Amino acid sequence: MKPLYIYNSLSRKKEEFIPINPELIGLYVCGPTVYSDVHLGNCRSFTSFDIVYRYLMYKGYQVRYVRNITDAGHLVGDADIGAEDKMAKTAKALKLEPMEVAHKYTVGFHDMMKKFNNLTPTIEPRATGHITEQIKMIQDILDNGYGYEVDGSIYFNTVKFAEEKDVYGQLSGRKLDDMLAESRALKNQSEKKHPADFAIWIKAEENTLQKWDSPWGEGLPGWHLECSAMSTKYLGSEFDIHGGGEDLKFPHHENEIAQNCGACGTMPVKYWMHGDMLLGNGKKMSKTPDPETGKSNSVMPEELFLGNNDMLSKAFSPMVVRFFMLQAHYRSTLDLSDEALLAAEKGYTRLMEALHVLQDLKHETTPKITDEDQEINSTLDQAFEDMDNDFNTPMALSRLFTLVNKINSFKGGHMDLSSISKETLARMKTTFETFIFDIFGLLDETQSSGNGDGAALDGLMELIIDIRKEARVKKDWGTSDQIRDKLKELKIQVKDGKEGSTWVIEK
Numbered sequence: 001m002k003p004l005y006i007y008n009s010l011s012r013k014k015e016e017f018i019p020i021n022p023e024l025i026g027l028y029v030c031g032p033t034v035y036s037d038v039h040l041g042n043c044r045s046f047t048s049f050d051i052v053y054r055y056l057m058y059k060g061y062q063v064r065y066v067r068n069i070t071d072a073g074h075l076v077g078d079a080d081i082g083a084e085d086k087m088a089k090t091a092k093a094l095k096l097e098p099m100e101v102a103h104k105y106t107v108g109f110h111d112m113m114k115k116f117n118n119l120t121p122t123i124e125p126r127a128t129g130h131i132t133e134q135i136k137m138i139q140d141i142l143d144n145g146y147g148y149e150v151d152g153s154i155y156f157n158t159v160k161f162a163e164e165k166d167v168y169g170q171l172s173g174r175k176l177d178d179m180l181a182e183s184r185a186l187k188n189q190s191e192k193k194h195p196a197d198f199a200i201w202i203k204a205e206e207n208t209l210q211k212w213d214s215p216w217g218e219g220l221p222g223w224h225l226e227c228s229a230m231s232t233k234y235l236g237s238e239f240d241i242h243g244g245g246e247d248l249k250f251p252h253h254e255n256e257i258a259q260n261c262g263a264c265g266t267m268p269v270k271y272w273m274h275g276d277m278l279l280g281n282g283k284k285m286s287k288t289p290d291p292e293t294g295k296s297n298s299v300m301p302e303e304l305f306l307g308n309n310d311m312l313s314k315a316f317s318p319m320v321v322r323f324f325m326l327q328a329h330y331r332s333t334l335d336l337s338d339e340a341l342l343a344a345e346k347g348y349t350r351l352m353e354a355l356h357v358l359q360d361l362k363h364e365t366t367p368k369i370t371d372e373d374q375e376i377n378s379t380l381d382q383a384f385e386d387m388d389n390d391f392n393t394p395m396a397l398s399r400l401f402t403l404v405n406k407i408n409s410f411k412g413g414h415m416d417l418s419s420i421s422k423e424t425l426a427r428m429k430t431t432f433e434t435f436i437f438d439i440f441g442l443l444d445e446t447q448s449s450g451n452g453d454g455a456a457l458d459g460l461m462e463l464i465i466d467i468r469k470e471a472r473v474k475k476d477w478g479t480s481d482q483i484r485d486k487l488k489e490l491k492i493q494v495k496d497g498k499e500g501s502t503w504v505i506e507k
Helices: 040-058 086-094 098-115 127-143 158-165 176-184 223-235 246-264 301-306 318-326 338-360 371-388 393-412 422-439 455-473 477-489
Strands: 005-008 013-016 025-029 063-067 147-150 153-156 198-203 219-221 239-245 269-275 278-280 334-336 492-497 500-505
Touching: 005 269, 025 040, 025 223, 040 063, 040 239, 040 269, 040 278, 040 301, 040 318, 040 422, 063 223, 086 098, 098 301, 127 147, 127 153, 127 198, 127 219, 127 223, 127 246, 153 246, 158 176, 158 246, 198 223, 198 246, 219 223, 223 239, 223 246, 239 246, 246 269, 301 318, 318 334, 318 338, 318 393, 334 338, 338 393, 338 422, 371 393, 371 422, 393 422, 455 477, 455 492, 455 500, 477 492
Parallel strands: 025 063, 025 239, 239 269, 278 334
Antiparallel strands: 005 013, 147 153, 153 198, 198 219, 492 500
């Protein structure tokens, strides 16, 4: 097996991936806080680690992939204390039980992951299902001298830990003095010995909706604690890879390290991986309208699929959006725009059409190995080398597109198929399918007839949509609805947007 190199956020350099136990890889990814619909930036992060998971399995590793569900303990504004739990706040606003909120948005999250064709993790633990483990970890931290109690709340003694272990701030690159200065500006710091200390158990107030019994009274766990407790339970005190967004590096992941070291005495993770953010038209996404344009640059996944957002000229399918995500390295920012999505749609269609052509190519001759064979095999080798270089999907994708013109030349007769061997053709077919479906996780939404030409289907659907459009103009709603319903029976979904109607074949 050729070596795999991963950029380790802890060491700030690429390192050869050498698993702790080659028989079983431990992968932990911070999951969603299920108090609202999952946003597109989260989807990008989960898709990035879905590709990591897929590629590790392709390389022959058995992977235990753990991704948590946060359904308690995450305070509003990512606060430490003195703020309301996000689950409780939504529950009060909707007049629901917190677990109703958790269930509603967990179902929505799973549905969105399915639309993006992300594989399910092998274990998906919930914070509320692991209160016992979190209480046990708190007690271990107290027993080791890194925690203290104040009126029913437990705090992690960050300064003592930093002085004794010399690891706090290593991941984020922040100095303790700077963190102390930042923490002093926060509210409700009076209970702490030091402003940089953080809560690992929060005393419940009279109106607290989610609370559990503990040796220190009723309360709820701190947000950072759940990942430490659940990763330790399912992957051990030391495991291979921990992933998440760049925004989680501090304080969440930094505090995870502190908790694990404080309870278990070991650094928990060998390779830390962090994905960069998603932008909208070159700026950080925000629901607040831009002063110049008067428009928001925030897009929710469903708005992408339906086309009902001011940023979009039309609807885009989940696989086009996934293809768009593949075009940027996971550690790079990804800029979402209508123009970029339109280009991704063309690229996705072109790749799938080339695959259809490739699948139908065949010949019986077996010539000697030629320069053409060597060029094709070298390009395919480079695609795998790109993935071995910190999961470089944009470079690997570019290798496939290097061969797309060659594939189309074989179809058009511009290049003689006998110029390559049967073995090279077979490898090219296998590798394309492996990358597109197994590693990149794309689905074929083009529904080609099998001869490499989806133009007939596209033309037919354009005709049907035009007929339906004319019926709607005439306010012939019966005909319009009949066309839509009949297409739905055929698993073809018509989506009406501001710029017209689009269609997608349901899976």
